[in-house]
Amino acid sequence: MASADLDFLEFERPIAELEAKIEELRYVGDDSEVSIGEEVARLQAKSRQLTEQIFRNLSSWQISQLARHPRRPYAADYIAAMFTDFEELHGDRAYADDAAMIGGVARFKGRPVMVIGEQKGRGTREKIERNFGMPRPEGYRKAARLMEMAERFGLPIMTFIDTPGAYPGVGAEERGQSEAIASNLMQMAGLNTPVLCTVIGEGGSGGALAIGVGDRLLMLQYSTYSVISPEGCASILWKSAERAAEAAEAMGITAERLAELGLVDEVIAEPLGGAHRDWDETAKRLSDSLSRHLADVEALDLEAMRAARYERLMAIGHFRE
Amino acid sequence: MSWFEKLMPSRIRTEGTARGKSVPEGLWTKCDACAAVLYRPELERNLEVCPKCDAHMRIGARRRLAVFLDAGDQVELGADLQPDDVLKFKDSKRYRDRLVQAQKATGERDALVAMSGHLHGLPVVAAAFEFQFMGGSMGAVVGERFVRAVNAAIEKKAPLVSFSASGGARMQEALFSLLQMAKTSAALGRLREAHLPFVSVLTDPTMGGVSASLAMLGDVVVAEPGALIGFAGPRVIEQTVRETLPAGFQRSEFLLEHGAIDLIIDRRQQRARLASLLAILTQAESPVVGVG
Numbered sequence: 001m002a003s004a005d006l007d008f009l010e011f012e013r014p015i016a017e018l019e020a021k022i023e024e025l026r027y028v029g030d031d032s033e034v035s036i037g038e039e040v041a042r043l044q045a046k047s048r049q050l051t052e053q054i055f056r057n058l059s060s061w062q063i064s065q066l067a068r069h070p071r072r073p074y075a076a077d078y079i080a081a082m083f084t085d086f087e088e089l090h091g092d093r094a095y096a097d098d099a100a101m102i103g104g105v106a107r108f109k110g111r112p113v114m115v116i117g118e119q120k121g122r123g124t125r126e127k128i129e130r131n132f133g134m135p136r137p138e139g140y141r142k143a144a145r146l147m148e149m150a151e152r153f154g155l156p157i158m159t160f161i162d163t164p165g166a167y168p169g170v171g172a173e174e175r176g177q178s179e180a181i182a183s184n185l186m187q188m189a190g191l192n193t194p195v196l197c198t199v200i201g202e203g204g205s206g207g208a209l210a211i212g213v214g215d216r217l218l219m220l221q222y223s224t225y226s227v228i229s230p231e232g233c234a235s236i237l238w239k240s241a242e243r244a245a246e247a248a249e250a251m252g253i254t255a256e257r258l259a260e261l262g263l264v265d266e267v268i269a270e271p272l273g274g275a276h277r278d279w280d281e282t283a284k285r286l287s288d289s290l291s292r293h294l295a296d297v298e299a300l301d302l303e304a305m306r307a308a309r310y311e312r313l314m315a316i317g318h319f320r321e
Numbered sequence: 322m323s324w325f326e327k328l329m330p331s332r333i334r335t336e337g338t339a340r341g342k343s344v345p346e347g348l349w350t351k352c353d354a355c356a357a358v359l360y361r362p363e364l365e366r367n368l369e370v371c372p373k374c375d376a377h378m379r380i381g382a383r384r385r386l387a388v389f390l391d392a393g394d395q396v397e398l399g400a401d402l403q404p405d406d407v408l409k410f411k412d413s414k415r416y417r418d419r420l421v422q423a424q425k426a427t428g429e430r431d432a433l434v435a436m437s438g439h440l441h442g443l444p445v446v447a448a449a450f451e452f453q454f455m456g457g458s459m460g461a462v463v464g465e466r467f468v469r470a471v472n473a474a475i476e477k478k479a480p481l482v483s484f485s486a487s488g489g490a491r492m493q494e495a496l497f498s499l500l501q502m503a504k505t506s507a508a509l510g511r512l513r514e515a516h517l518p519f520v521s522v523l524t525d526p527t528m529g530g531v532s533a534s535l536a537m538l539g540d541v542v543v544a545e546p547g548a549l550i551g552f553a554g555p556r557v558i559e560q561t562v563r564e565t566l567p568a569g570f571q572r573s574e575f576l577l578e579h580g581a582i583d584l585i586i587d588r589r590q591q592r593a594r595l596a597s598l599l600a601i602l603t604q605a606e607s608p609v610v611g612v613g
Contacts, residue, residue: 168561170570173551178581182534186506186510206502206533210533213503227495227498238413250411251408253495258496261407313500316497316500317465318407320405321403
């Protein structure tokens with residue numbers, strides 16, 4: 001079981017154990033005369049009940065672990081499930097192709113669109129290749145190039161956010177990480193084409209925002225979005241990364257909390273147990289939501305759409321006067 | 322009086338009895354860079370630049386704008402805006418208490434001061450971050466004041482100048498603070514559409530969310546000498562890459578060499594050189610500028 005341990009979170013353990021038992025029974029059942037169908041059904045019901053119970057009261061910290069779940073679907077998985085004719089386009093035309101940022105043209109329910117997403121890797125080799133989903137400036141510049149092209153050809157843009165943050169490295173600084181992010185923010189605010197942004201996993205700070213300015217912000221139920229990681233916040237404000245759970249709570253990083261604060265347009269409910277338990281169902285729900293929002297945004301003419309996007313941005317933040 | 326005391330010029334002679342009365346506290350200060358002992362009023366006259374080694378020390382937002390803009394017609398923008406702690410954020414301390422403390426310590430309501438005025442006769446709008454106010458961090462008030470500065474510039478058809486000094490987004494305002502990056506950048510997009518120049522002056526330090534938004538969006542990006550400028554902090558990078566960073570990494574001179582900024586201007590020349598630059602970008606007559 002040691003290798004499987006990496007595949008579930010501590011609070012998922014009881015569910016995982018129960019399901020391992022069901023699998024075992026099924027295996028036995030294949031070549032046994034004893035009917036164990038009833039027992040399997042009973043255990044399945046129990047597993048469902050247990051999952052409901054555990055998922056009813058998740059803490060912010062548990063949700064941030066779900067957002068980083070190793071089996072959670074990544075951008076490429078959603079692209080494969082929700083789009084057809086996807087053609088990945090590479091490179092920033094200046095320095096490199098950043099594998100932590102993917103993008104390209106595709107069809108969404110038949111409709112030509114531009115898709116952009118932050119991509120984590122599975123397995124050690126791919127994780128390293130994708131730099132754990134932490135884009136470098138060339139990733140943001142590739143996204144900028146694709147967005148500019150989308151605008152030119154009248155393609156709506158859909159972005160999928162999933163990053164611990166923009167990469168904090170020497171090369172990234174030398175090549176202007178700040179400038180790359182900043183110019184995306186300005187560009188996206190003014191794009192003459194619909195932009196729908198969805199946080200599918202981790203919305204890590206400026207690295208997430210750099211593909212997150214648009215007409216709609218959607219979040220999957222167990223995704224998070226924050227100004228700094230709970231660990232980072234805890235180590236600065238509490239002087240200890242151990243206090244991450246408190247930091248997660250204080251910052252309000254979950255989809256539900258952010259929707260209450262009026263910062264998110266829709267929270268897309270995940271299947272019982274989280275997106276990783278049923279990729280197809282999650283993709284279907286996300287796809288339905290995206291097509292509804294796209295229709296709403298497109299009901300406005302481009303000028304009105306851009307003005308509405310601007311007003312949304314200007315309205316963010318509370319102060320007294 | 323000994324022969325030595327008689328020889329000493331009277332202006333540096335300190336008589337036992339007069340000591341403490343005629344020399345106020347903090348009249349002398351030390352330069353962190355060259356360790357020279359400096360006479361405070363002289364340092365102030367020199368705009369907090371060390372007269373011995375030219376090290377640029379931090380300068381308060383209000384003072385910076387007061388000496389940058391022409392005297393006489395400076396009008397503050399968004400002065401009444403006050404932070405509102407909607408998240409009731411509490412870490413080891415309550416955000417509300419941190420705010421009160423910062424307000425008392427700086428006399429400011431938040432970490433950005435914005436003014437409308439003139440620069441050598443050219444109408445301009447200028448904004449400056451107050452680093453002493455919670456590390457110049459950007460929350461909702463900073464974002465809103467910046468946007469008002471942009472709007473004032475558009476209304477006056479005047480250029481905008483901003484002086485950054487910030488550790489980044491204000492964690493205590495969580496996602497609201499992150500989104501100020503988008504808000505300020507979007508407003509600068511409007512300024513750009515109005516064909517009005519934006520000069521961004523990066524001062525020590527300009528990091529994180531401020532650097533990754535408004536600060537790097539200048540038509541012309543200027544830095545003060547020796548300022549720390551970057552996205553991630555040096556300690557975070559060191560922990561990530563597990564190697565010592567090269568000397569001068571993330572300093573103004575390093576950024577200039579890597580093509581990230583346009584130029585480095587000494588604080589004492591900023592008034593004159595930015596006036597001249599802005600006059601060119603706005604197709605105005607060359608301003609009559611003296612030194613400083």
